[in-house]
Every structure is written in structure tokens, then in C-alpha cells.
Amino acid sequence: GENVEQHPSTLSVQEGDSAVIKCTYSDSASNYFPWYKQELGKGPQLIIDIRSNVGEKKDQRIAVTLNKTAKHFSLHITETQPEDSAVYFCAASPGQGYALNFGKGTSLLVTP
Amino acid sequence: DAGVIQSPRHEVTEMGQEVTLRCKPISGHNSLFWYRQTMMRGLELLIYFNNNVPIDDSGMPEDRFSAKMPNASFSTLKIQPSEPRDSAVYFCATALVGEKLFFGSGTQLSVL
Numbered sequence: 001g002e003n004v005e006q007h008p009s010t011l012s013v014q015e016g017d018s019a020v021i022k023c024t025y026s027d028s029a030s031n032y033f034p035w036y037k038q039e040l041g042k043g044p045q046l047i048i049d050i051r052s053n054v055g056e057k058k059d060q061r062i063a064v065t066l067n068k069t070a071k072h073f074s075l076h077i078t079e080t081q082p083e084d085s086a087v088y089f090c091a092a093s094p095g096q097g098y099a100l101n102f103g104k105g106t107s108l109l110v111t112p
Numbered sequence: 113d114a115g116v117i118q119s120p121r122h123e124v125t126e127m128g129q130e131v132t133l134r135c136k137p138i139s140g141h142n143s144l145f146w147y148r149q150t151m152m153r154g155l156e157l158l159i160y161f162n163n164n165v166p167i168d169d170s171g172m173p174e175d176r177f178s179a180k181m182p183n184a185s186f187s188t189l190k191i192q193p194s195e196p197r198d199s200a201v202y203f204c205a206t207a208l209v210g211e212k213l214f215f216g217s218g219t220q221l222s223v224l
Contacts, residue, residue: 034212043116043203043215044155089155099145099168100213102155 002027006103019077023090030092038087080110116216130192135204147203
């Protein structure tokens, strides 16, 4: 089955800096790669996603890049703010609506 | 829409007791997923349904776990008998097949 590896497990940045989280996947059939943000006591919330026919997608301060050849994808957050502090999960699946396989998460702390 | 609704939010029970977790999907969503979250193992898929039919239950840890979806607006996850190692946060997530996955707020289960 699909195996998703996520790094780093913890990340601390200063407000205004950029943060990058990286994931690799094993199943070449995977073609849908969402990112979720989980705040304390809440369920994961989708923040951005990308399909395999796209190399990069951007939404305001967040962007995701995908390298299908290397089987890795990354989340980039620019101009970080304290409210960006949360746990971020990457995931992969054969398509939307199919079961997602999640990475272990990255705990991001943005210090003022 | 109220989103995915899970109940109870917190459950504390003694080892050996039966536990039932409940989920009401977003109206119109026809895929439903049960995930378990722990620090050690992250987010694990337990089972998922498409159009009320179980598609993949390979993640259900053992026969003590069972899940049902009697209709499009309700699902249960039952643990009988419960054990301390079942302590975790259990999430229900739903989607319209081919669309994005939305999570509930989770049930925090503690088995003493």
C-alpha cells in the first residue's frame, strides 16, 4: 500500500519567515495530494491540494509543488504568522474521494 | 451546512465496556471514512464506505471493532470490548465521491 513520509516532524520559524514541509510517497498510482492543517482540539482542515497533472499551485501565502518523477511534494508557507502555528499533514491517494494515506504530521510553531 | 457532526466529543469508559461513536455526514456526501489518530501512529484509516457500502475495512484493528452505515445520514463505529490501547481520537470524514474530504471534530476516547 501507499506509504507517505513527512519531514520535518517539528519546525520552528520566526514570524515573517517562510516554512517548508516535504513529503514523499511510494505508490506511483497516487495522483491526488492534499494538505491539511490541524489546530488543537479540532479535526484536520483542507488548506490546499494538487493533482498529478499540475506541478505547482498557489493560494495567497501557501503553495504546493509536486515532482511526480521523484515522488515528492512540498508545502510552502510564506510570510508566516502566529496563527499559522498548527500541525500540518500531507496525504496521497489515487484520487479525490478515495481513502487518503497521511504522513505523520509536522508541528509548526511561528514565534512573534 | 453544519459540517460533519460527531458524538460524543469525549468518552471515558472502563476496560471491557462497549463504546459507540457516531457520525452524521454532510448532507449529500456519499463517501464516509473513519480514522483513528494517536501520537505514535498518526492518522490511520480504519474503514470507509461509498454509498453506504463498506469498501475497505482492512484498517480495522481486530474483531472488537465494527462499523455500520445503515443510511446515508448516519454511521457508527463500535468497540466491544474496549481496551486501554484503544484510547485515541477517532475522526469521521466525508466527501462527495471525487471531491474534497471534510473532517468532523473527532471523539476523544479514553479507556481506563
